Amino acid sequence: AGEMPEVSLLDYGAGNIQSIRNAIVKAGFSPKDVVTPDDIRTAKVLVFPGVGAFGSAMETLTARGFAEPLKEYLAADRPFLGICIGMQTLFEASEESPGVAGLGVIPGTITRFKGAMAAVPQIGWxxxxxxxxxxxLGDSEEACRAWSAPAAGASPSKLYFVHSFRAEVTDANRDWVxxxxxxDGSRFIAAVQRGNVAATQFHPEKSGALGIALLRRFLVAATAVANGDAGALKAGAPAAGPWVASPTRLARRVVACLDVRSNDAGDLVVTKGDQYDVRESGGGAVRxxxxxxxxxxxxxxxxxxEVCFLNITAFREMPLEEQPMLEVLAGAAAAAFVxxxxxxxxxxxxxxxGKHWTSLDVAARYFRAGADKISVGSDAVRAAxxxxxxxxxxxxxxxIEQIAxxxxxxxxxxxxxxRRVYxxxxxxxxxxxxxxxxxPRRFGPAGERYAWYECTLSGGREGSGLDTNALARACEALGAGELLVNCVDEDGQxxxxxxxxxxxxxxxxGIPVVASSGAGKPQHFSEVFSRTRAEAALAAGIFHRREVPISAVKGELAAAGVEHRGDDA
Ligand code: 1PR
Structure with a gap:
């Protein structure tokens, strides 16, 4: 690691810092954590990956004595890359945290998506x-145009976004864009740069091979600036608008899901059930x-x-004593940049x-190990x-409230x-x-044409009397950002x-919905995307058993005209 140039990483203690650390390594650089204000003053290249809320980010920067050295660093036009909240805090303020001043480098206030035309948060590619x-983004006009107007037959390249607030383009900040x-019917800022200070709303560290390549291009140029090549990061002159005017489009996501549990020998394995029964027929071994x-x-x-891990027996164990799950997560985050x-x-x-842990403590461990999102099952039913x-x-x-x-x-x-109740x-x-x-194939045993869907706890083992519609409304009100909809009846079918x-x-x-349970062929994905507003569709069994490759699903989406993320590796 000695030969890899160093990049200082400004961690203010919230969220998944592990992914950006992994991505910096993958891009060929060595991340070094900022621990004291002096570490900012002496940084050669500084990356600020903000996560969480605008207000808490600013408060922590101030409390740890980072805000002033950071302002000085930016004013001195030294190489900087902000990501997500790390971009938003460059602005003066945000609707997310009224009354909290941002770093004030870029004019304007961050505003919330209206949610009039699309789900909020925006989650996806x-x-x-x-x-x-x-x-x-690309050193030439040609390279840049390729982002929005790809060669015939190719799908536009996509990057990963996840946010409810955004910076709209105004006359005052146009020269930064x-x-x-x-x-959601609005055009907002995806990336800014002035001099050597750049920032992105999207997450390069979660944007696959394309994101790593982008990060690498930036870090190579930023390191050259730090080493005396003053023009290495130079961007083109401010422009009045994008080269390609047609709006960008969010992709429908394809998610692979890994149900994980300890087998009888105590190893964490990927398993898969039929209607949630994960044992070989007749109560045999865990598959x-x-x-x-x-x-x-x-x-x-x-x-x-996207990849989803569900620790399917954690409800009866001590989740944090499941250290192997944290190791799995750390290994996954180092290998998968989505x-x-x-x-x-x-x-x-x-x-x-005898130590008490809150759900927030448990989630914090998962985030630190490399999770970008956590998913709550049984406890969400109790909360609802x-x-x-x-x-x-x-x-x-x-x-839900604590973690959100x-x-x-x-x-x-x-x-x-x-589970259906006919x-x-x-x-x-x-x-x-x-x-x-x-x-008709979903009609009940006596030909019933109606059902309500009872939410279960502990993966189908316990009923609740609560219907899915009531659960969904409650969880959205409590602050959930996405709904993953399984179905015991369809699982593995x-x-x-x-x-x-x-x-x-x-x-x-109004939050994104992820469809799950029952995928059997690529057409099931195009079907759920063309017939419902679901933003993502998840499958397990067909991928694990290599019955359907993910590329076949993407191919089907392309053929059906469904916006998706193509192969950009
Ligand atoms: O309740 O917060 O501890 O979370 C437990 C989590 O584990 C929940 O998210 C719950 O969905 C999941 N879970 C619990 N038991 C099972 C089980 O299978 N016995 N798995 C289970 C959930 C459903 C999906 C599956 C899709 C697609 N399995 O994860 O991947 O149905 O499968 P398919 O494509 O093969 O049809 P908590």
Whole structure:
């Protein structure tokens, strides 16, 4: 590591710093943590990956004595790359945290997406439209145009975004804009640069091979500047707008899911159930489909847009004593440069030594190990029941609220495991949200055409009386940023996603919905994307058993005209 040039990393203590550290290493550099204010003064190249809320980021910078040296560093035009909140804090203020002053380097206030035309947060892979050339996006106009207008037959390159707030382009900040992106009917800033100070709204560290290449181009040029080549980071002159005017589009995501549990020998293995039963028929051994880190790396290389780990028995164990899961996560984050979601066992609990852990403590360990999002199953059902019982009052105490407050809504996924409860007509379940089945194969055993979907706890082992619609509304109100919709009845059946259930939940909430359970062939993905507003679709069994490669799913999406992330490696 001695020969790798050093990059200083400004960690203010929240969120997943591990991914950017891994990405810097992957790009060929050596990350060094900023520990004291002096580390900022002596940095050659400084990367600031902000995560969480604008206000908490600024407060921590100030409390740790980083704000002033950071302002001086920026004023001296030394090489800097801010990411996400690390870009937003360059502005004067944010609607996210009224009254908190930003670093004030770029004029303007960060505002919230209106959510009028699209789900908020924006989570996923979107295009960028460069306005001028730069080492970050491409040194020539031709290279930059390729971002938004690719060669015939290729899909536009996409980068990973996850945020609810954005910087709109104004006359006052126009000369900073390097690239813009379009979402929710608005055009906002995707990247900025002036002199040697650059920043991105997207996450290069989570944007696959393309993101690593971009990071590498920037760090090479930034290091050259630090070593005396003053013009190495130079970007083109400020422009009035993007080279290619047509709006960018968010991709529908393809997610590979790894259900992980200890087998009878005590090793963490990837397993897969049929309707949540993961043992060989007749109550035999836990099915073993491979090693979690190896599979994750394979899916990353094959083009998965996201990988999800569910520790499916964590509800009955002590989640943090499951050290192997943290190791799995660390290994996965070093191998896969796309978003990682981790779920299982996120709740308050007391360990065997009598120490109490909050769900926030448990989540914090997962984030530190490399998770980008955490997913809550059983505890979200409890939180939703409490929310309804109190007439819709938020106490601030639920796991969803606790984690969203520190890490932001976009980092909190609720994973629901519903099971159908058939009824002959909606009147038979007057206090439930009943869904009409549109496909005969989903009719009940007595030909019932209606069902409500009961949320279960502990992966189908326990009922709740709560219907999925009520759960979804409660969890959104409590601050969840995404809804992962499994279905016990369809799990492992390969008959397609339950479009009635998914469609119903897409209509119930304004946050992104991830369809899960039942994928059997590539057409099931294009079907769920063309017939519902689901933003992502997840599969497990068909990928693990190599029945369907991820590239075949992407090929089908291309053929069906569904916006997706192509092969940009
Ligand atoms: O309740 O917060 O501890 O979280 C436990 C998590 O583990 C939940 O997210 C729950 O969905 C999951 N889980 C619990 N038991 C099981 C099980 O299978 N016995 N797995 C389980 C969930 C469903 C999906 C599966 C899709 C796609 N499995 O993860 O990947 O159904 O499968 P397919 O493509 O093969 O049809 P907590």
């Amino acid at each position: 979107n295009g960028v439209s460069p306005w001028r050339a730069s080492p970050l 390097l690239a813009s992106t379009d979402y 073993n489909l491979g090693k979690p880190v190896e599979l994750c790396q394979r899916y990353y290389e094959e083009g998965a847009d 978003p990682l979601t981790v779920g299982g066992g996120i709740r308050d609990y007391t360990d065997s030594a 029941l409490a929310w309804h019982a109190s007439g819709g009052k938020a106490t601030g105490a639920s796991c 407050r520190v890490y932001g809504s976009q980092a909190v996924v609720v994973s629901v495991d519903p 009824v002959a007509s909606p009147e038979d379940a007057p206090d439930k949200h009943v869904v009409e089945m549109t496909e 390969k008959q397609g996603f339950d479009l009635d259930l998914i469609g119903d939940l897409c209509a119930a909430v």
